[in-house]
Amino acid sequence: MLASTFSALAAAQVAPLPGVTDTHDQGGVSAGSLEVVARFYGPGPSGVVVTHDGRIFVGFPRHAEDHKGPTLAELKDGRLVPYPDAAHSLPSDRAAAERLVSVHGMTIDARGRIWLIDDGKRAGHPIPPGGAKIVGIDPATDSIIATVVLKAPALLPDSHMNDLRVDLTHGEQGTAYIADSSFGTSPAIVVVDLATGRQRRVLAHDPSTQAEPDFMTVLEGRPLRYDAKHPTFPVGGVDGITLSADSSRLYYSPLSSRRLYSVPTDLLANFDTSDAQLSAAVSNEGEKGTADGLATDSENRIYTTDSEHDEILRRYPDGHFDVVVRDPRIVWPDAIFVAGHYVYVSLGQWNRLPGFNGGHDLRQPPYLLIRAPIDEAPSVDRQPAG
Numbered sequence: 001m002l003a004s005t006f007s008a009l010a011a012a013q014v015a016p017l018p019g020v021t022d023t024h025d026q027g028g029v030s031a032g033s034l035e036v037v038a039r040f041y042g043p044g045p046s047g048v049v050v051t052h053d054g055r056i057f058v059g060f061p062r063h064a065e066d067h068k069g070p071t072l073a074e075l076k077d078g079r080l081v082p083y084p085d086a087a088h089s090l091p092s093d094r095a096a097a098e099r100l101v102s103v104h105g106m107t108i109d110a111r112g113r114i115w116l117i118d119d120g121k122r123a124g125h126p127i128p129p130g131g132a133k134i135v136g137i138d139p140a141t142d143s144i145i146a147t148v149v150l151k152a153p154a155l156l157p158d159s160h161m162n163d164l165r166v167d168l169t170h171g172e173q174g175t176a177y178i179a180d181s182s183f184g185t186s187p188a189i190v191v192v193d194l195a196t197g198r199q200r201r202v203l204a205h206d207p208s209t210q211a212e213p214d215f216m217t218v219l220e221g222r223p224l225r226y227d228a229k230h231p232t233f234p235v236g237g238v239d240g241i242t243l244s245a246d247s248s249r250l251y252y253s254p255l256s257s258r259r260l261y262s263v264p265t266d267l268l269a270n271f272d273t274s275d276a277q278l279s280a281a282v283s284n285e286g287e288k289g290t291a292d293g294l295a296t297d298s299e300n301r302i303y304t305t306d307s308e309h310d311e312i313l314r315r316y317p318d319g320h321f322d323v324v325v326r327d328p329r330i331v332w333p334d335a336i337f338v339a340g341h342y343v344y345v346s347l348g349q350w351n352r353l354p355g356f357n358g359g360h361d362l363r364q365p366p367y368l369l370i371r372a373p374i375d376e377a378p379s380v381d382r383q384p385a386g
Helices: 002-014 275-281
Strands: 035-040 048-050 056-059 072-076 079-082 103-108 114-118 133-138 143-149 161-167 175-180 188-193 199-202 216-219 222-225 238-243 249-254 259-264 283-287 294-296 302-306 311-315 321-326 333-339 342-347 367-373
Touching: 035 056, 048 103, 048 333, 048 342, 056 103, 103 161, 103 333, 114 161, 161 238, 175 238, 188 238, 238 302, 249 294, 259 275, 294 333, 302 333
Parallel strands: 238 294
Antiparallel strands: 035 367, 048 056, 056 072, 072 079, 103 114, 114 133, 133 143, 161 175, 175 188, 188 199, 216 222, 238 249, 249 259, 259 283, 294 302, 302 311, 311 321, 333 342, 342 367
16 A cells, blocks of 8 residues: 555656646856847957947957958948058058058057057968057047057067057056967066057966966867867967956956956056066956956946856956846857947857867858847846855
């Protein structure tokens, strides 16, 4: 009798009930809203900025694919227009210092001027003299207002000048901070005085700029471990970089890491500050997930890409996070930029490049430029950093 009763109960426990469905992981469900701003069928996009009057500029680097299209373009009426003109943006025989070779990171300063980092590298070629540089453009006149060529010892043969931010609170014409994530294993932050062109590498041996040797990520369902000599996904040191809203701190993160770090710009912009003093001033801000790009809004909230979960996260000044948007189309979110009520993100599918996949190009054009509203109620809360 007892055995038969137990069998009946067991059967009832495993039998499906009418109207009942299986539970599922909420982290696999889309959240927030996403708008596709543009679809690109040529080379993959990286840097993106949006001016106060809504003009959109996109960078198309040539270090992974030596393409023949513009390396910097304005998005106009659904078309890409070489910017500031074809002579600078399209391939040519002009000296590398007189044209744009491979535009990667981009930003806009407090005066509305565009600043970009030209990593200077074409796929399969070394960086030519004058190739790696900072370029400033005034969108009001569509003219180049500054060019600072990066040179040794600030520039190394394996440098990957990835992204930059410009701080107008330090220096006569401002100070640029560049994330050199390195095509090899020599990452650092490069500091440049825009008035004089003075430049130096800092924190080159500090753990905060380095890839974590035991780092592991899960991309599109594949667990992948960091291997600098045989990478199976985009790897490197300091990559994401952003200023606090008042420019008092620089926040940054290695690509192969989940950690967020910061350092005071009063020390960073001072060329008399020693590397030991800078290292002592670095603050470990806790984990923030796997990020490529970083951005800050006027409320000092930091937006980070999250390649593992196809989402964009937002970190509040008290250290807690929420999810701005999650969507399966967010494949390797790269550059991120806050403008008005939106956060813009480029999706280059860089983890699908042939070099990471046994020679097979797994990218599936079109590549997307998306935006998500930042004023909607948070979709999912995360725990404070720690």
